[in-house]
Amino acid sequence: MTQPALIFDVDGTLAETEEAHRAAFNRAFAEACLDWHWTRDMYRDLLNTTGGVERMGAYRATLGTEVPSDATLRDIHRAKTAIYGGMLAGGAVTLRPGVRELIDGARARGLPCAVATTTSRPNVDALTQSAWGVPATDIFDVIATGEEVAAKKPAPDLFQLALSRLDLPADQAIAFEDSLNGLRSAQGAGLRVVVTPDFYTEHQDHSTADWLVSSLMPADLSDDLAHLLGVHASAEMPS
Numbered sequence: 001m002t003q004p005a006l007i008f009d010v011d012g013t014l015a016e017t018e019e020a021h022r023a024a025f026n027r028a029f030a031e032a033c034l035d036w037h038w039t040r041d042m043y044r045d046l047l048n049t050t051g052g053v054e055r056m057g058a059y060r061a062t063l064g065t066e067v068p069s070d071a072t073l074r075d076i077h078r079a080k081t082a083i084y085g086g087m088l089a090g091g092a093v094t095l096r097p098g099v100r101e102l103i104d105g106a107r108a109r110g111l112p113c114a115v116a117t118t119t120s121r122p123n124v125d126a127l128t129q130s131a132w133g134v135p136a137t138d139i140f141d142v143i144a145t146g147e148e149v150a151a152k153k154p155a156p157d158l159f160q161l162a163l164s165r166l167d168l169p170a171d172q173a174i175a176f177e178d179s180l181n182g183l184r185s186a187q188g189a190g191l192r193v194v195v196t197p198d199f200y201t202e203h204q205d206h207s208t209a210d211w212l213v214s215s216l217m218p219a220d221l222s223d224d225l226a227h228l229l230g231v232h233a234s235a236e237m238p239s
């Protein structure tokens with residue numbers, strides 16, 4: 001088979017962004033004079049609901065209240081996105097080990113690289129600006145983000161949208177994910193999936209993944225995956 005296109009999740013996969021998201025939510029709550037504060041333990045459960053607005057709605061439901069209104073939650077989420085963008089511009093997040101080398105190497109070999117993420121387009125640009133100093137379109141051939149689909153992960157819509165924009169069938173691409181919701185989404189679109197769990201997802205069952213790896217560094221890839229990606233286990237020269 002020819003080398004596959006690569007479709008990347010963003011949050012948790014390209015970078016451990018969720019602590020920045022959580023801090024941005026908490027700052028936005030405080031600025032809105034809302035007495036919500038999400039701890040790490042709460043956030044681990046809250047992440048089962050993908051999408052920031054949906055996550056706030058799910059939390060509101062646990063409180064048994066209908067306030068703040070949906071419109072207010074959307075306003076708070078807009079503020080949260082601005083806060084998060086500022087945090088990334090200030091260098092709050094770096095790429096996970098191996099990500100830069102994998103993507104830069106794939107691009108150099110002409111493999112299409114795409115994004116399929118629940119988060120919004122400004123947040124994808126914030127990450128590529130911070131990590132590569134360029135907008136997302138300079139790194140990724142195709143970008144599919146949460147505001148473009150009817151159903152977020154674990155629905156397959158985001159990966160289906162990325163595949164249709166790549167103009168490729170699912171068997172000519174591989175998805176990279178960190179979470180069970182993401183794994184289900186990618187598998188629902190018929191993709192083979194590499195899962196690299198992170199701080200917030202390591203407790204989940206990712207056993208149905210095609211590859212389960214601790215990082216995307218060459219040394220952590222299985223031989224078949226490294227071969228498929230055209231990655232060599234060590235770039236070191238023999239001494």
Ligand code: XBP
Nearest residue numbers: 011021050051052117118119120182
């Ligand atoms: C990540 C998410 C996102 C972020 C917050 O899911 O669920 O909602 O936590 O982003 P995945 P927004 O990595 O599976 O795509 O607040 O911009 O929605």
Ligand code: MG
Nearest residue numbers: 009011012178
């Ligand atoms: Mg993720």
